Amino acid sequence: MANTNTKFLVVDDFSTMRRIVRNLLKELGYTNVDEAEDGVAALSKLKGGGFEFVVSDWNMPNMDGLTLLQNIRADAELSKLPVLMVTAEAKKENIIAAAQAGANGYVVKPFTAATLDEKLSKIFEKLEKAGA
């Protein structure tokens, strides 16, 4: 398991979903969590620095999750940041587009705590291997 002090940013336009993801992360031991309500707010918080993981919705006003992901990958400071997409978008072309844009994982809503745990562990494992 990764460092429980890992700083997360949860991006979703619905406060209920942000609260659910935050509670699930807390249950998994991650208590250092901040929230943003869309891609624009998220990017501004990320540029402030200190974040180590992004969990993002896709369909949001102002800037959607795919555009946020593309912006993160294009930014020299943020490009290595792991991004897990958690979204109701369930078309194959969505998943392919997210993978091509450099998403580290894709969870389709509605999801379970176990699924989130599994995807996070998998991403941390891969990151450790890449770093080793």
Added chain:
Amino acid sequence: MTSEATPQQAVNAESALGLSSSDEILNRVGHVTRTLHDSLSGLGLDKILEQVAQDIPDARDRLAYVARMTEQAAERVLNATDVAIPLQEELAAGATALQQRWQDVMREPSLKSEYNLAANETLTYLTMAGKNTAETKALLMDIMMAQDFQDLTGQVIKKITGLAQELEQQLVQLLIDFSPAIPKKDTEATKADAADNSSLLNGPQIDPDAVDVVASQEQVDDLLDSLGF
């Protein structure tokens, strides 16, 4: 324009400023609107349009109601779990501590005072357990009751679905009555364009059997695996 200018001079002045062509457009739009209005009235379609104008705000209000009710229910459930989880944690921690205490007392011959201390701690724990379980049960009831939105919003959604169907039929009828003949090829191209633009923002998939849609997390994982992800 000065007070001495005749109407003719005014027209010439406007003409010089290039305004007469926009007047002409306004005239013609006005004429087309009047013709359309008369035609619609003749067919009784003006009543339908009036109905549409009333129905759309109605549908919007109903949807706002659904959003409000579901948000309230979600808040209520999350608030209850926020309170209930620490109550359960307190029960679990107390049980573990008491178990350890009794194991220590039983392991070797103990003084009566040690037994009394353990017994008193047990009584305190049982009082706390009774209080916490009663509070948790009340919270679970509240979580259950918060689901009552489903009944209410379900009914509202059914009404909106009916309304949408009615509107669609009326608008299709309007199109059939008034649209000029469009070559089939063009409509298909337009459809394809529209599909391209909106294809990545569809929201929750209501029909898991639809083409090119994943029905489960397993299928997402399989697709990503096949991409070497």
